[in-house]
Amino acid sequence: MATTRRRRALLAAFLHASDVSPLAALDDASAMRAVDPALVPGERELVPDAAGLVRTLLELTAG
Numbered sequence: 001m002a003t004t005r006r007r008r009a010l011l012a013a014f015l016h017a018s019d020v021s022p023l024a025a026l027d028d029a030s031a032m033r034a035v036d037p038a039l040v041p042g043e044r045e046l047v048p049d050a051a052g053l054v055r056t057l058l059e060l061t062a063g
Contacts, residue, residue: 008057015054016061023058026051 015022022029030051034044 008053011054012057012061015057021058022054026054 030047033039034047036044
């Protein structure tokens with residue numbers, strides 16, 4: 001569980017420090033990733049939650 005928190009903290013820090021917001025392309029990118037044949041079983045189902053996490057972290061780190 002601590003690893004998950006550290007990963008989320010790292011992602012939040014990255015998103016906050018970035019000069020470019022991924023929001024404009026997030027829907028298209030997650031749609032493409034969700035049908036990526038290179039994903040192993042179970043990964044495709046995680047894509048919407050991952051995109052949601054990015055949106056949430058962007059909202060929390062905005063400002």
